[in-house]
Amino acid sequence: MKIFDVLTRARTALALAGLMALSGCAVSVPREAEVRTQLPATARWAASVWGAAIPGQGTGDEPSDGSGVGSGVGSGAAPAEASVGASVGTSPPRVLTAEGAVRLAFGENPRARLLRAEFLKEMAAVDAAAAAGGVSWSWSRLRPEAGLAQLALALSVPLEDWLTLPARRRQAYWDRAAAAQRAGWETLQLEHEVRIAWATAVGMAQRSAELATAAEVAGLEAELSSRYHDAGSLSRADWHAHELQSGEALSAAAEASVAAAIARATLATLLGLPSTDPRLLLPEQLPALPQIPSADTERTAALAAQALRQRLDLRAARSGVTARLLEAARVHRWSKLPALQLGVESEREPDGERRRGPALEGEWSPVRVAEAGLATATVNAAQAQAELLAVQVVNEVTLRTQAYRRAVELANLQSERLVPLQEAKLSESLKRYNYMLEGPFAPLEERRHGAAMAARASEWQLAAWVAFQELQQALGDAP
Amino acid sequence: MNFTRRQLLQGGGLAVAALAGSTAPAVAASSSLPKSAPHPLENFPDPLAPAARKAGQAPVTTLNGRSLPARWRDGAREFHLVAEEIEHDFAPGQAGSTRIKAWGYNGTTPGPTLEAVEGERVRIYLTNRLPEHTSIHWHGLLLPAGMDGVSGLTQAPIPPDETWVYEFELRNHGTFLYHPHADELLQVATGLMGMFIVHPRGSEDRVDRDFAMLLHNWSVHPGTYRPDPSVMTDFNLWTFNSVVFPAIDSMLVKRGERVRIRIGNLSMHDHPMHLHGFRFYVTGGDGGRWPRHTWHPEVTALVAVGQTRDLEFVADVNGDWAFHCHKAHHTMNAMGHDIPNPLGVKQQDLAERIREVLPGYMAMGEHGMAEHQVHTDMGHMEGPENTMPMMMGEGPFGKLEMGGMFTVVKVRDELPKDGSDPGWYQHPRGTQVRRVSQDPAFRLK
Numbered sequence A: 001m002k003i004f005d006v007l008t009r010a011r012t013a014l015a016l017a018g019l020m021a022l023s024g025c026a027v028s029v030p031r032e033a034e035v036r037t038q039l040p041a042t043a044r045w046a047a048s049v050w051g052a053a054i055p056g057q058g059t060g061d062e063p064s065d066g067s068g069v070g071s072g073v074g075s076g077a078a079p080a081e082a083s084v085g086a087s088v089g090t091s092p093p094r095v096l097t098a099e100g101a102v103r104l105a106f107g108e109n110p111r112a113r114l115l116r117a118e119f120l121k122e123m124a125a126v127d128a129a130a131a132a133g134g135v136s137w138s139w140s141r142l143r144p145e146a147g148l149a150q151l152a153l154a155l156s157v158p159l160e161d162w163l164t165l166p167a168r169r170r171q172a173y174w175d176r177a178a179a180a181q182r183a184g185w186e187t188l189q190l191e192h193e194v195r196i197a198w199a200t201a202v203g204m205a206q207r208s209a210e211l212a213t214a215a216e217v218a219g220l221e222a223e224l225s226s227r228y229h230d231a232g233s234l235s236r237a238d239w240h241a242h243e244l245q246s247g248e249a250l251s252a253a254a255e256a257s258v259a260a261a262i263a264r265a266t267l268a269t270l271l272g273l274p275s276t277d278p279r280l281l282l283p284e285q286l287p288a289l290p291q292i293p294s295a296d297t298e299r300t301a302a303l304a305a306q307a308l309r310q311r312l313d314l315r316a317a318r319s320g321v322t323a324r325l326l327e328a329a330r331v332h333r334w335s336k337l338p339a340l341q342l343g344v345e346s347e348r349e350p351d352g353e354r355r356r357g358p359a360l361e362g363e364w365s366p367v368r369v370a371e372a373g374l375a376t377a378t379v380n381a382a383q384a385q386a387e388l389l390a391v392q393v394v395n396e397v398t399l400r401t402q403a404y405r406r407a408v409e410l411a412n413l414q415s416e417r418l419v420p421l422q423e424a425k426l427s428e429s430l431k432r433y434n435y436m437l438e439g440p441f442a443p444l445e446e447r448r449h450g451a452a453m454a455a456r457a458s459e460w461q462l463a464a465w466v467a468f469q470e471l472q473q474a475l476g477d478a479p
Numbered sequence B: 001m002n003f004t005r006r007q008l009l010q011g012g013g014l015a016v017a018a019l020a021g022s023t024a025p026a027v028a029a030s031s032s033l034p035k036s037a038p039h040p041l042e043n044f045p046d047p048l049a050p051a052a053r054k055a056g057q058a059p060v061t062t063l064n065g066r067s068l069p070a071r072w073r074d075g076a077r078e079f080h081l082v083a084e085e086i087e088h089d090f091a092p093g094q095a096g097s098t099r100i101k102a103w104g105y106n107g108t109t110p111g112p113t114l115e116a117v118e119g120e121r122v123r124i125y126l127t128n129r130l131p132e133h134t135s136i137h138w139h140g141l142l143l144p145a146g147m148d149g150v151s152g153l154t155q156a157p158i159p160p161d162e163t164w165v166y167e168f169e170l171r172n173h174g175t176f177l178y179h180p181h182a183d184e185l186l187q188v189a190t191g192l193m194g195m196f197i198v199h200p201r202g203s204e205d206r207v208d209r210d211f212a213m214l215l216h217n218w219s220v221h222p223g224t225y226r227p228d229p230s231v232m233t234d235f236n237l238w239t240f241n242s243v244v245f246p247a248i249d250s251m252l253v254k255r256g257e258r259v260r261i262r263i264g265n266l267s268m269h270d271h272p273m274h275l276h277g278f279r280f281y282v283t284g285g286d287g288g289r290w291p292r293h294t295w296h297p298e299v300t301a302l303v304a305v306g307q308t309r310d311l312e313f314v315a316d317v318n319g320d321w322a323f324h325c326h327k328a329h330h331t332m333n334a335m336g337h338d339i340p341n342p343l344g345v346k347q348q349d350l351a352e353r354i355r356e357v358l359p360g361y362m363a364m365g366e367h368g369m370a371e372h373q374v375h376t377d378m379g380h381m382e383g384p385e386n387t388m389p390m391m392m393g394e395g396p397f398g399k400l401e402m403g404g405m406f407t408v409v410k411v412r413d414e415l416p417k418d419g420s421d422p423g424w425y426q427h428p429r430g431t432q433v434r435r436v437s438q439d440p441a442f443r444l445k
Ligand SMILES: [Cu+2]
Pocket: B238, B269, B270, B271, B272, B325, B326, B327, B330, B405
C-alpha cells in the first residue's frame, strides 16, 4: 500500500532530521516551490485566480526526502485554464459552457474567496509555527536606600527554539503541502459542484422545453377537437376529454418550468450572479456523454489505484501524517530535557564594580511529557484517518463507476433506442392517419408521447452527467 | 382461351403461369416472402377445360384465375390439388399493392376452378404441403359420406406431406365450392378455397359467357404480411377471387350474348351483388339449378355466407357496366373504424400550426372523402407498409374512388380477337349526361 510507503519514507526523514538536529549540522530546509509543483493544475490555477501566491516562492534546496508523496498528479491541465484567461469579460455574450461556469464561479462566488482566505490563514499559522528561534533580554536597575543603583543586563537565546529550527521548518514543509492539497481539494469540490449545477440547469431547461412542446401539441389537439365538435362530429364529452388532456400537459409543463427555474437559480447563486445575468445563456442541450467506463474489475481496480494516487484530500491527509510524525519526534526528544536558555549577563554593582559572564537557565515541567503523549496520539489519529480515507476512496470509485455505467446505459437506452422507436411510432401513426386508418388525434397523441419521452431522455442524460461528475469527483480528477 | 390471353396482355403474372402450363404463383415484389414450388403433376395432356366442351357449354372464365387441367384415367376425370403456402398479391400490377403469405392450391388463392360433367366419376388427389393437416370438403356435391371431407367426422385428417385421394360420382350439377374442413377458420381465412363447377348433361341451359368468382374477406393489418384469422367481422380487404379493384378482371361480353356470373361466398359476410344496366335472373345456387318458374328479374342478389348463386342475363346494351357488392364499405380497401368524421371540420389554419410541431400533418375530409384518392394517387400522403389506399382506380372521366368488390362488365358490338381489353366505352353522341350550368344558384326557368 502506498500509505505504508509514505510512512516509511516519512520515518526516514524523521530519523534524518533528528540526527541533524542533534549533530547541529546545517539542515537544508525544503521550500514551497516543491509544494507548488505537487499541486494539481486546478489548485495552482485557483491560487493564481485568487491572486494568492502560495508562500515560499523562492527556489530553495531540495527536500531531503518526501518527494514521493506528491508525485503522480494524473489530471493534467485543467480544461478551465485555457478558457479562463482568454475570455473573462472580453468576448460578447455567448452560450455558457461548463468551463465558463467554473471560471465565473471562481471570479464571482464569495465561497471561492472564503476558500482562499482559509488557505492563507492556514499558511500563516504554519509560518508562525516555523519562525526562527527568538532572543530574550532583561535590564534592571535596582536603587537601594542609599548609594548607587545596581544595574543588570542579560541577553539570552532559548536554546530549544534555535536547535529545533530545522526540524520545525521540515515539519512546516509538510504542513504547507497539506494545506495546499486541502485547498486544491476544496477547489475541486467547488468546481464539481458548479459543473453539476450547470448540467442540472441545462438538463432541466431541456426537459422543460420538451414538456412545453408536449403541452403545445396537447393544446392543438384540444383545439382540433373543438373544431370537430363545432362540425358536429365529436361529442362534448370527447371534446372535453381532449381539453382535460391539454390541461394536464400544461400543468406538467409548468412544473417542469418551475424546476428548470430553480436549477437555473441554483447555478446563478453558485456563480455569484443574478439569474437574469446575460452571461447565463445556457446551451439548449447537454453535450454528448463522455466515454462509458469499462465494466471489468481490472479496469475498476486501475481507476481506484489512480484515485489513491491523485485524490488531494488523501494526499493532504498523508502530508498531515508526515508533519505530525515530525512534530511528535521533536516533542518527544525535547520533553526529556529542560528548556534551556543560554545567554550573557552583565551587572554593575552599586559600588561600580562590573561583572559579566555567561548564563544558563533551565526549566522542566511534567506538562512537556504530557505534550509528548498528545503528539503521539495525534500521529496515530492522523494515520488512522488517512487509512480510513483510503478505504473510502476505493469504495467510492467502485460505486461511482457502477453508477455512471448504469446511468449511461439508461441514457443511451432512452436516447438511442426508445426515442427513435417512438419517432417511428409517430411516423407510422401519421401514415395510418393519411390512409384514414386512424383519426387525426392519434398522430398528435404520438407526438405528445414523443415529447414526453424526449423529456425523460433528457432526465436520464442529466442523470448520466451528474453521475459522470461524481465519478470524476471520486477519482479526484480535475474535470 | 381468350381470357388467359387477355390476362397476359394486362400483365397478370398468373395468366403467364397458366398459359405456360406452369403454376408458379405470382411473384410478390418482396423477395422475403417464400416462393412456392412448381407443380409438374399439373401438366396434363389436354389443358383446354374439356369438360365444358364435352357438355356443350362455354368454358368457365374464372376472373383472375383459371380452370385446373384434368386427365382421363381408369374411367375417371383426375385432378391433382396441392395445398401449400404461397405468395399472394391482392392487386397485381398496382403500385403499392398488398402482398401476403397465403395458403392456396396449386400456387394460387383461390385454387384453380375444377370443371367436370354431371355423371362423370372424378378422382381428386390432394397433396398436403402445409405445415398442418388438412382435408377438402366438396361443398354442395352429393357424394358418399366418406368423401365429404370433414376432418375427424368422415375421415382422418390428411397429415403434412401425404397425398390422399377423393373419388366419387357427380350426381348433381351446378356451382359448388371446395375448401378445407380441418382447422377451417384459419385455413379458409388464409386463402384455401376454390370453385367446383359441374356442367349439366345436355345443353339446354347453354350460355355464351360463363364467369366465376369467389367472394372473400381478409384482415391484413397495416404493415403485416399474413392474414389474421382471429378477426371475425372487421375485415379490411374484400375480394373477387382474392383480388381487389382495380386489379379485378373486367367481364368482356359481345352485345346480345347470354351471360352467366357464378358467385360463391366463403367470406364471413353476406354480399348484395348488384349489376348495372341489366336485369338478371338468379338461375341456381349450390343446391343446383332452380326451376324456371322460380326465376324472377333482379338487379341485386344477396349471396349469403356459404352460398353460391348463378346470375344470368342477356347483355343487350353496350357500355361499361359496374358490377359490385352493394355494401359501400365492401367496395373500399382498408379503412379505420371509430374515426371522427372530418366532414365540415374547418382546420386549414390549425393544420398549419400543427405542421410546425408535426411536419407532414394534412387536414383532410372537410369537403368529403373524395380528395383522399387525389392525395394518395399523387403520393402526397404516404401510407403504412403493405397497405393499399382505401380508394383506387382511374376511369375515362376521373377517379373511380373504389376498391374491393368492384368490377366492370364491358359489352361491345365487337371484341378484340386476341381477347384483350377493348378499353373504355365510347358513348354515342347524345347518350351521355352533360353540364348545363356552373352557377350554384341555378334555377329552372
Ligand atoms: Cu359485400
